[in-house]
Amino acid sequence: MPNKNPTIGIIGAGPGGLASAMLLSKRGFNVQIFEKNSIPGGRTSEIKLNNFRFDVGPTFFMMKYILDEIFNQSGFKSEDHLNFLKLSPMYKLILPDGKPMLIYDNYEKMQAEIIKNFPQEKTGLKKFLVKEKKRFENLMPILQHHNNSVFDALNFHFLKSLPHFSINRSLFDIMGNYFNNDLAKLSFTFQSKYLGMSPWQCPGAFGLVPYIEHAQGVYHIKGGLSEISRQMAKLAQQNNCKINYNCEIKEIVFENKKAIGVKTIDGKLINLDDIIINSDFGYSASKLFPKKLLKKYSPQKLSKKKLSCSIFMLYLGINKQYKLDHNTIVFAKNYKKNVSDIFNGQLPDKDISFYVRDTSTTDPNLAPIGKTPLYILVPVPNNTANIDWQKEKSNFRQITLDALKNRLNLNDIEEQIEIEKIITPEDWEKDYNVYKGAVFNLGHQLRQMLWFRPHNHFEETENIFLTGGGTHPGSGLPTIFESGRIAARLICQKYKKEY
Numbered sequence: 001m002p003n004k005n006p007t008i009g010i011i012g013a014g015p016g017g018l019a020s021a022m023l024l025s026k027r028g029f030n031v032q033i034f035e036k037n038s039i040p041g042g043r044t045s046e047i048k049l050n051n052f053r054f055d056v057g058p059t060f061f062m063m064k065y066i067l068d069e070i071f072n073q074s075g076f077k078s079e080d081h082l083n084f085l086k087l088s089p090m091y092k093l094i095l096p097d098g099k100p101m102l103i104y105d106n107y108e109k110m111q112a113e114i115i116k117n118f119p120q121e122k123t124g125l126k127k128f129l130v131k132e133k134k135r136f137e138n139l140m141p142i143l144q145h146h147n148n149s150v151f152d153a154l155n156f157h158f159l160k161s162l163p164h165f166s167i168n169r170s171l172f173d174i175m176g177n178y179f180n181n182d183l184a185k186l187s188f189t190f191q192s193k194y195l196g197m198s199p200w201q202c203p204g205a206f207g208l209v210p211y212i213e214h215a216q217g218v219y220h221i222k223g224g225l226s227e228i229s230r231q232m233a234k235l236a237q238q239n240n241c242k243i244n245y246n247c248e249i250k251e252i253v254f255e256n257k258k259a260i261g262v263k264t265i266d267g268k269l270i271n272l273d274d275i276i277i278n279s280d281f282g283y284s285a286s287k288l289f290p291k292k293l294l295k296k297y298s299p300q301k302l303s304k305k306k307l308s309c310s311i312f313m314l315y316l317g318i319n320k321q322y323k324l325d326h327n328t329i330v331f332a333k334n335y336k337k338n339v340s341d342i343f344n345g346q347l348p349d350k351d352i353s354f355y356v357r358d359t360s361t362t363d364p365n366l367a368p369i370g371k372t373p374l375y376i377l378v379p380v381p382n383n384t385a386n387i388d389w390q391k392e393k394s395n396f397r398q399i400t401l402d403a404l405k406n407r408l409n410l411n412d413i414e415e416q417i418e419i420e421k422i423i424t425p426e427d428w429e430k431d432y433n434v435y436k437g438a439v440f441n442l443g444h445q446l447r448q449m450l451w452f453r454p455h456n457h458f459e460e461t462e463n464i465f466l467t468g469g470g471t472h473p474g475s476g477l478p479t480i481f482e483s484g485r486i487a488a489r490l491i492c493q494k495y496k497k498e499y
């Protein structure tokens, strides 16, 4: 007979754990979060360098309606707590040939940009929006369902949606349905990097990601996206959730296969009825479970999984304003080679792809007046490539600064750096507890999606639930929030509480 007043422990105050915490505490559960850091958010938290403020990770916020729903279901209204800024243009692309292209969610403006850059591509955008809307409408309900077993597939809705998975077709290939020019296709496929994948490997089903951008837009949150984590933590506490900061969990305690609590690094045992794991799945499976307990996700099996790429991050406090677009994405001149190097474990050569965010005009409070917090993200191989980052770090920093000079004309950038911080793939693994530094988690190959991905009601043990980018539905803030909601719903079902 389940306990009528259960205590739910959540390992990690990342976006997934916070979503579960808000929802479960609103429904009367005793919820306790254990967070190793002194602030919430994990990869969605903030780095402060002097008076410069940077988001650690996410900078593109999409599918606002999912967050709105989670706030509503927790008794709050998102607009009362967060200041959303819809970006127009959403971003600027610097294509491999060096030409700039602005990307809008407004149809007329986007069509004009396409015609300006690719005069032959007159009908592609309309076709893309019509076709990919159908994919979105068919696949979203499946992504929002828990998919704990293959039997979840045996329903009419899933079978009807099968063609929308575009099995055996890549995202790049799918864009060939709409555009002939390879550069036009690239401008609708680089989003695979959000999943840590190459456009030539990423399943065609993810055509829904560029669709979501073009149909619904991309947001910045004033104060940075870390503000979402701060507000969610505050509101979960208002709903009586207890957050224990500076509280690292060393292991989950079991009686046979039943989880009964957690042990902190200072040896304290905390009894719990159920545990939601929000810490990175690969890290948690390899470090927090007793040895030999896991079979499907044993260290050997885990090491055979496909992982996302990693990221080299450069956070620069700059003494002036360059007034770049809010988001700029620069493709390597030989993008295909760059992507292939990253996914074959080679450190990219000087011809890198990178992304820069400049908030100095859109959100001036993130730096002193006249200065800029410049966020630079460079996709690189994950730690299965065994790159010695202690050795490579300073050279790769220079490659990145040279690319900023050469591709964006920031010629004086080195003289303008007031303060800086680097995060390498080794740091993601060591400081952020990210398995192999694969920041976008397990890859999103179809054979690692849906019920092939670790289940939200974890299949290997009792009393354990999963949220975060390593579980279903996948990496990226909206799907991570959704995983937190699915885990909360499954716990409500277990205790027969109304959701």
Ligand SMILES: Cc1cc2nc3c(=O)[nH]c(=O)nc-3n(C[C@H](O)[C@H](O)[C@H](O)COP(=O)(O)OP(=O)(O)OC[C@H]3O[C@@H](n4cnc5c(N)ncnc54)[C@H](O)[C@@H]3O)c2cc1C
Pocket (backbone or CB within 6 Å): 011, 012, 013, 014, 015, 016, 017, 034, 035, 036, 037, 040, 041, 042, 043, 044, 056, 057, 058, 059, 060, 061, 062, 247, 248, 249, 250, 278, 279, 280, 311, 313, 377, 432, 433, 439, 440, 467, 468, 469, 470, 475, 476, 477, 478, 480
């Ligand atoms: C550089 C970068 C850019 C990104 N950009 C975007 C973007 O633009 N848009 C988007 O939608 N997504 C983006 N993402 C992906 C994703 O949204 C974020 O990584 C997100 O924060 C992941 O959420 P999570 O809940 O899975 O895990 P995390 O954010 O990692 O949260 C896990 C939490 O668990 C804690 N923890 C770990 N181990 C323990 C332990 N033993 N005991 C206690 N606590 C522990 C951690 O401190 C952390 O707070 C980006 C990611 C990165 C790294």
